[in-house]
Amino acid sequence: MKNRILKDRIAGKLMLSVTVFSVLLVFLMVLGLYLRSKPILSIKPLSELILTSSWHPLKGEFGFLPFIMGTLWVTGVAIAIAIPLSLLTSIYLAEYAHKNIREVIRPLIDVLAGIPSVVYGIWGILVIVPLIKNYIAPLFNRFSTGYSILAGGIVLAIMVFPIIIHVSVEIFNTVPHEIKEASLSLGATKWQTVKHVIVRKAMPGIIAAMVLGLSRAFGETMAVLMVVGNVAKVPSSVLDPAYPLPALIANNYGEMLSIPLYDSALLLASLVLLLMVLFFNIISQIILIRVERTIQ
Amino acid sequence: MDKRKIEENIFKALMGISTSVILFCLLLIIVTIVVKGLPAMNLAMITQTPKGGYYLGKEGGILNAIVGSLELAGGATFLALLISLPVVLYLNVYAKKKAKIATLTRFSFDVLWGIPSIVYGAFGFTIMLFLGLRTSLLGGIIAVAIFILPIMSRAMDEVIKMIPTELFDASYSLGATKLETAFKVIVKQALPGILTAVLIAFGRGIGDAASVIFTAGFSDSIPYSLFRPAATLPLAIFFQLGTPFPEVRERAYASALILTVIILIISMVSRLVTKKFTRHIIK
Structure with a gap:
């Protein structure tokens, strides 16, 4: 005993x-x-280190600015594409779609969330890069190899769709039925109910979902690395190539032990990345916890 | 009145368009990989290791990477399970419902979940420097285990949280200790959920490249020791794509198809497992 x-x-x-x-x-x-x-x-x-842009490891110059700007540009483009599309889709799935459609689409989206980033990268090389080179860049009378911030942004946006949709559909489902019904019974149309009642009520949760997607986009490495061009210069347009922080870390692991301070610089780059993501994540988690509390 | 209807219809159309755009892109990915991967696919790809000059277009396959990935993801999943099962059981059986440690642990897992895999790779590398390891299967296993730990724990926690309190009470009232309740009642009851969590984590581990690039290295032979570098599928794809030879690049597409098929099998098995094991559960 x-x-x-x-x-x-x-x-x-x-x-x-x-x-x-x-x-x-x-x-x-x-x-x-x-x-x-x-x-x-x-x-x-x-x-x-953070504010200079000359990157010459052999001369001992480590300026992270081009990489930080590259990360910000690619993430910005991805978020600009992903937010409207995934929000509209989640509203559709949560409020408008028929139950049967919902039951087909949601598992499908979850399966796609599991596809490895290298596969997304290959798809980017095969589809998005030629699309930009042959169609989108000529539209603006510009030459581009296709390996650009735009390509990285599009691939990233597609990778974060499943994450944002998954979380925001769940948030929309937590909005109580009674307030929807109250709004509808006052004569509001379905869209008015969505716009004034549901989205407003779910706002903190939606913001948290976006921040979650944003932090995912921030740190995504392989898919972006494969399509973004990797040129260490501060970019000035979305058709320029860029060199985001994660790509810098992943691309140079081979040489880093042979050049003095190089390993230290790359691990500093991962520390910077970690701290940025931690910052975003902690904010979004605090918002999500608050949302859960107000619901209970 | 009319204006409201118009607005409703415009937004309905926008929603329809964005849903179709997203679904189209996602399906296009699968179709592209299958269409590009199938022609380059052959038996040698999955039964042979790279022969001399493989990356120049000579014969061979990527058996080394397939085996390496399975070993690495398997080892990492096992290691992550050793940590996450006790943690999740502690949170749900030992700790009180609103205990500070429970909230804090869940919060920190949520934060860990968002950290990019390349950072896990870099952290794994610092651990390896600390332990004096070289790039090896073991290094990769450690990095990937830490990377999938939050994914596995969160998924398990969600399932165990749902178990009704009555079941705990019934077990306690028969005189069982918390430990006995945890392993003889709770683990059995949550088994399908635990298996699903394990499979999800395995799938994430096998597909990730950024966390192994520093830690597991690469090798053309099948890894037989924990202290030797090991090839992984995502990196094999990446390296084959980096060569200027069209034949080798085609093989990268075929390798991507293999990886995608493995992921789809895992996700199908996890659905089946959930169905099959649910019958042992007390409802």
Whole structure:
């Protein structure tokens, strides 16, 4: 008898310590990357690293500006495409679509969320890059190889569709039936109800869903790397190539141990990426938790 | 009145268009991969390792990457399960419903879930430097395990959270300890959900390239040791695509098809598992 209770106690403590360890993982990641990027931070101030744009690892010049701008451009384009399309789709799926249609589309979207990013990248090379080179760039009288911010943005937008749709449909479903009915019974049309009642009520949740999509777009590596061109220059239009931070990290892992400070610079780049994503994520999680509380 | 109808119709049309655009793009991806991948597909692709000059267009296949990916994702899933099962059981059996540690853990898993895989790769690399490991199967397993840990735990937590309190109470009233309740009642009851979570995590692990690029390295032979570099499918696709030879690039499409098929099989199996094991559940 004692034996069983003893076992129970020990197991409880063990499980607690595993739990505490997993909570500490986030801090361990920040700490680990910080310690590794210290060598470069002790030579150059962070502001100089982030705000200069000359990238010559052999000369010891590490300016992250082109990469940070590249990330911002690609993410911006992706979000500009993804938000309106996925919002309209989730409203359709949650409020308008017939139950049968919904039951076909939602699992399909979830399956597509599982497709690896390399596959999205190949698709980008085969479909989007030629499309931009042959049709979109000539429209603006510009020459482009097709490997551009626009290509990266489109591929990314398609990758974040499933995430944004999945979360926002769930948010729309939490809006209570009674207030929809109240609005409809006052003579509002369905769209007016959606616009004035449902979207307003679901707003914090929708914002959280978008931020989640945004942070996903921010860190996506392989698919973007394959279509974005990887030129280390601050871009000036969506048809320019760019070189986002994740692509920089992934592309140079081979050389990084042979050039002094290079590894430290790349791990600093991952630290910067991590901190940016953490910032977005914590905000969106706090919003989501608030939404859950007000519903309960 | 008319104006409202017009607005309603305009937005209905917009919704129809955006839903079709999204579905069209997503279906187009599958179709493109199948159409481009099938012609380059042959038996050698999945039964042979790369022979000399494979990346110049000579014979061989990508068996090394298929086996490497399965070993790596399998190892990582096992490691992640060893951590996430105790955590999820602790949260749902031992911790009180509104305990601070439960809220904090769920919050930190949600935050971890959003961290890009390349950062996990970089973090895995710092762990490897710390442990003195070189790029190896083990390094890849560690990085991918940390990467899929939040995905697996969240999915399991959702299922176990749904188990009614009566079931716990029934077990306790028979004199069972929390540990006995956790493993003999709760795990059994949540088994389909746990298996689905494991499969989802496995699928994510097998498809990710960015977390293994630093950690697992690449090799042309089938990995037989934890301390040797291992090839993975996503990286094999990436490298084959990077060559200037059309034949090799076609093989990249075929490899992408193989990877996609593996992912689709996993997602189908997880649906079947949910159906099949639900009959052992007390409703």
